[in-house]
Amino acid sequence: MTARADPLLDALSGLPPGALRLGADVGAGHARDMSMTPGVLLRPGSTAEVALMLAACNDLRRPVVVQGGRTGLAGGASPREGEVALSLERMRDLTEADPLTSTIIAEAGVTLQRVQEAASAGGLRLAIDIGSRGSATIGGVIACNAGGIRVISHGMMRQHVLGLEAVLADGTILSRLGTLVKDNTGTDLKHLFIGTEGTLGVVTRAVLALSPEPADLAMAYCALGRLVDARGVLQSLQARFGRRLSAFEFIEARVHAAACAFGAVSPVPEGQGPTP
Structure with a gap:
């Protein structure tokens, strides 16, 4: 045609x-x-x-x-x-972070990084974080219910959406952009659209829950010889720090070597880490 x-x-x-x-x-x-x-x-x-x-x-x-x-x-x-x-790349409206309700409202085309920066400007943060934060959009993060690198302590994206606006296939607009954490006023329809990849409707705007910025952060980089050892490290850290352990990432030796070959600088001295 x-x-x-x-x-x-x-x-x-x-x-x-x-x-x-x-x-x-x-x-x-x-x-x-x-x-x-x-x-x-x-x-x-x-x-x-x-x-x-x-x-x-x-x-x-x-x-x-x-x-x-x-x-x-x-x-x-x-x-x-x-x-x-x-x-949805043209839908980029973003409010300032609201310190009273600890929320922010973003249209679907706003990148995750922009939301994080706006939250940080208000002394808050959106706990969800993924490597493609600079290009991944809020609509997509909601549609696939992304978890990201902090999922072990902060859960999936579903846990950070208080309200949303979506459009059904026939053009019907469903809008419930409430900012209350405790909201029992009827059926919570937002969960029909989170994680369903746009099959039930197109998310156009969302109210996101923010949390206080952590007082301090610490990161450790460990070089281990076996996968089973990484599991042991995770269990030990969770036993000691509980939910204060916000992220735990495993990098296989071959992936580590490939990243270094493309210019990444490893914190592990050459010859002291695992080999592919």
Whole structure:
């Protein structure tokens, strides 16, 4: 079907500049994970525009692939032939951290790092952290219920979402952006959208729970000869520090060597650590 004959374009003809891209204007960045570049890229700037776009696609039975920061490696944001890509990259509104409720409200296209920096400016932090923080977006982190490097003490992303706004496939907007930790006012629908990869609806905005910045942090880097030894170290640390142990990462020797080969500097003196 040519762009001129596509009824979806007619249905979305009233979109503002920048909200719709076609063909070569889409860009290869929206075809990650060895997928094809989508013929139509929708770039909403608000929840209302997401609703308009999804309603049009639903009416025309056009499949939609939702894209966030496109940091995943499992093909979840990869469009196939005939599918429309819906990128939330333009939805970047972010409030200041609220010290009274220890919350912050972010649109789906805000990167995790921006939220962390805004929280830190208010003396707080979002405890979730992942290596792709500079490109992973809040919508994607919620959609896949990311855990990150601090999951052993702070849990998955689900534990840090107090409220959210989402759009269903037919364009219906569900909004419950409450900031209360104790909230029993009806069915808690947000859990239907956390971790479901956009299959039940598109998350457009969320209220995130923040916590105080830790008074001090300490990090240890251990070189061990066997995997079973790493398990023993973890058990000993948990027995001594409990939930104060916020992260524990295992790096296999071959991965460590590959990282050093690409320029990473190891804190372990050469020849004293494990070998691949």
